[in-house]
Amino acid sequence: MKPVRVGICGLGTVGGGTVNVLRRNLAAITARAGCPIEIVQVASRSQPETLDITGIEFTTDVFAVANNPNVDVVVELMGGYDVARDLVLKAVNNGKHVVTANKALIAVYGNEIFEAAASNKVIVAYEAAVAGGIPIIKSLREGLAANKILGVAGIINGTGNFILTEMRDKGRDFADVLAEAQALGYAEADPTFDVEGIDAAHKLTILASAAFGVPLQFDAAFTEGISKLSTVDVSHAQELGYRIKHLGIARAQSDGIELRVHPTLVPQSQMLAKVDGVMNAVLVEGDAVGTTLYYGRGAGAEATASAVIADVVDIARAIHSDAEVPVPYLGFKAESMADLKVLPIEEVVSGYYLRIQAKDHPGVLAKVASILSDNHINIESVMQKESEEQNGLIPMIMLTHTVKEKQINEAIAQIEALDDVVGEVVRIRVECFKG
Numbered sequence: 001m002k003p004v005r006v007g008i009c010g011l012g013t014v015g016g017g018t019v020n021v022l023r024r025n026l027a028a029i030t031a032r033a034g035c036p037i038e039i040v041q042v043a044s045r046s047q048p049e050t051l052d053i054t055g056i057e058f059t060t061d062v063f064a065v066a067n068n069p070n071v072d073v074v075v076e077l078m079g080g081y082d083v084a085r086d087l088v089l090k091a092v093n094n095g096k097h098v099v100t101a102n103k104a105l106i107a108v109y110g111n112e113i114f115e116a117a118a119s120n121k122v123i124v125a126y127e128a129a130v131a132g133g134i135p136i137i138k139s140l141r142e143g144l145a146a147n148k149i150l151g152v153a154g155i156i157n158g159t160g161n162f163i164l165t166e167m168r169d170k171g172r173d174f175a176d177v178l179a180e181a182q183a184l185g186y187a188e189a190d191p192t193f194d195v196e197g198i199d200a201a202h203k204l205t206i207l208a209s210a211a212f213g214v215p216l217q218f219d220a221a222f223t224e225g226i227s228k229l230s231t232v233d234v235s236h237a238q239e240l241g242y243r244i245k246h247l248g249i250a251r252a253q254s255d256g257i258e259l260r261v262h263p264t265l266v267p268q269s270q271m272l273a274k275v276d277g278v279m280n281a282v283l284v285e286g287d288a289v290g291t292t293l294y295y296g297r298g299a300g301a302e303a304t305a306s307a308v309i310a311d312v313v314d315i316a317r318a319i320h321s322d323a324e325v326p327v328p329y330l331g332f333k334a335e336s337m338a339d340l341k342v343l344p345i346e347e348v349v350s351g352y353y354l355r356i357q358a359k360d361h362p363g364v365l366a367k368v369a370s371i372l373s374d375n376h377i378n379i380e381s382v383m384q385k386e387s388e389e390q391n392g393l394i395p396m397i398m399l400t401h402t403v404k405e406k407q408i409n410e411a412i413a414q415i416e417a418l419d420d421v422v423g424e425v426v427r428i429r430v431e432c433f434k435g
């Protein structure tokens with residue numbers, strides 16, 4: 001059978017991994033695809049020093065790949081927004097299929113790109129954009145197609161999870177762990193994307209659309225990072241039986257969907273709490289299947305290449321079966337997309353961990369409890385520490401049952417206004433998942 005000819009744009013960590021895995025596993029990949037996958041051209045800012053590209057045409061111009069008549073599939077592995085968008089649209093308008101690992105591109109420009117792909121009758125595949133090697137897009141769009149998806153929650157940024165794990169287990173310094181993640185090739189070019197939750201919000205936006213059949217709405221996602229997280233809260237959470245994870249959560253409510261990334265207390269007994277280091281995991285709850293969990297490497301050369309090449313194989317199969325796009329881009333037919341709004345963070349429902357610094361006076365705990373009660377907030381547990389010698393303040397730690405965020409905001413404002421309470425109340429959301 002005629003080979004499918006691939007042009008790769010970007011020869012960084014993932015580009016190099018893709019070349020190596022395609023060559024190493026060529027026989028198995030050919031058997032699965034039904035035809036050989038041939039890399040005919042690669043583009044990169046400079047000639048690679050360590051990667052062997054013998055026999056492959058090299059260019060520094062990525063648009064030469066999108067315009068190359070010998071290329072059937074353009075693989076975009078450069079990252080970033082604007083050049084990647086122009087390249088992908090150029091390739092699509094030239095009638096080429098596209099595989100991309102670029103979550104920022106899909107989260108921000110995906111609606112436009114999918115529309116262009118549909119008009120040009122080509123495929124744009126993006127499995128590698130979310131959770132690296134974990135086939136979560138395929139699971140949502142195909143394996144779970146029978147289900148009404150109730151919610152998705154994921155550890156979808158390996159760098160952030162690595163930092164939280166090292167801080168918790170080894171008491172390591174935030175900056176030191178981040179530098180190691182950068183050296184290992186896990187962190188984004190701009191590491192604030194990792195620690196402030198932007199990278200996770202890109203991925204969550206894509207997951208939510210594939211889960212609920214809504215257009216991609218990155219701008220509506222709520223993001224809170226881990227950079228302000230204090231080690232005292234990490235250790236109080238442990239004492240209460242929880243671990244703090246940086247989660248992306250998308251959940252269906254009756255009048256919209258929650259779309260949020262923030263540090264979250266998760267019960268230590270749950271599998272999501274045990275996902276450590278750079279590993280990723282995505283929990284999906286479907287009405288028929290119940291709770292399912294997908295775990296694996298979310299970044300790195302060959303793990304991400306695994307997802308990139310799987311997409312190329314899908315395209316090769318589609319090319320040879322003469323099918324139109326076999327699976328809708330977000331799993332739902334364009335004419336059947338839902339018109340559900342993303343709810344503002346005030347409408348989100350969650351449990352809360354509160355840490356309140358109070359003067360050691362009689363009746364403070366009672367006043368705080370009465371504010372929570374007046375706001376219809378049910379307290380789940382209370383932990384009061386001895387006063388801190390240097391300032392004479394007592395930390396009061398509370399866990400609440402689930403309430404709307406606007407109720408907790410109101411209560412926090414009233415607690416912070418008490419004369420006996422000092423500084424801001426620390427608030428971290430708590431989630432207990434089924435299963």
Ligand code: HSE
Nearest residue numbers: 157158159186188299
């Ligand atoms: N910076 C990302 C992470 C890379 O740490 O998970 C994969 O998207």
